[in-house]
Amino acid sequence: MRRSTTLASIFVGAAALIMAPMSHAAVKPEVKANIANGKKIFTEGKGSVPACNSCHGADGMGDDNLGTPRLAGQISQFIVKQLEDFATDRRQDTTMFVMNTNAKGLSAQDRRDVAAYVSTLKNYKIRTVLGQQQLVEAKAGSNLKELAANGTEIGKRHLGKAIVNYGAPERGIPACRSCHGYNGRGVDPIYPKIGGQRFTYIVNQLKNFREGKRKNDPMSQMQVVARKLSDEDILNLATFLTNAPPTSLGNIRLPEQHPFMAFDTH
Structure with a gap:
């Protein structure tokens, strides 16, 4: 069983x-991301939207004290969906109460760019346990x-x-x-x-x-x-x-x- x-x-x-x-692709054509723009928004913000790193940390690892999530290394398309859901109020920010406003302040291209950038923030190392190597973060x-x-x-x-x-x-x-x-x-x-x-x-x-x-x-x-x-x-x-x-x-x-x-x- x-x-x-x-x-x-x-x-x-x-x-x-x-x-x-398949269903997503049928509705929205693929849009290329601009990682450089994503990094700029993450580190400096854009217009009234503050820098993402002010809550999520300089390395995108989040903060337990603030209740903010780790973004570093997250799947890009998943982050795009979450930002779109915040922008359209399909998801409510019940932690900091700012993500709906912030997401609305970014264009669809901006949201895709930020998602692409944070997905690149990966940092792996190899450790040896009981004589065997293993990939860890x-x-x-x-x-x-x-x-x-x-x-x-x-x-x-x-x-x-x-x-x-x-x-x-x-x-x-x-x-x-x-x-x-x-x-x-x-x-x-x-x-x-x-x-x-x-x-x-x-x-x-x-x-x-x-x-x-x-x-x-x-x-x-x-x-x-x-x-x-x-x-x-x-x-x-x-x-x-x-x-x-x-x-x-x-x-x-x-x-x-x-x-x-x-x-x-x-």
Whole structure:
């Protein structure tokens, strides 16, 4: 039953991946991004729109104190969609209450340019564990010890890892990796990178999906899943994902070099 539930989730995720870009391409022609313009907006702002790095950090890694997400290395098309959703009020900024106004202040080309720029902010390194090399991020997500010392409740990493890898079939919860890839490293173009994301942001967004405060997910996939997650589940998931390495032991290939698959088998 566990295997069949996970495989079914993989099939649904793959089907959505195939269909979504086809329908998107039928409506909007491809527009090339200007990374230089994106960098300028990110670092300097544009008009009344402040510099993105004023909230998301100079390296785009986000801020747990502000509740802002990591943008560095995120899938470009996913960021474009989020900015478009903020600009059209399909998504509401319930954290800083500024993203709707900021997104409206940028043109469609500007939004695409910023998305393209932050997607290039990647910083990987190789570490050796038990005699095997592994690709990890030089700058990971949140400092959990620091958060805990400041009174933030932290979950149990191994329980979060279990849901990411296998889901909870007895509760109808699919494995996160069936859509988001190994350790949440993201699947281009619609499933975002959640591995390495800020702890606070993961917690807040899962609760927003669960409570109906965020509804801009394709086919309501995240809303359906989040409604089945307890507060404990959410803390456990965020605890594992925020510092999850993008590859398994013995694998030093860049995540974007991998074909779509739920399990890292090579």
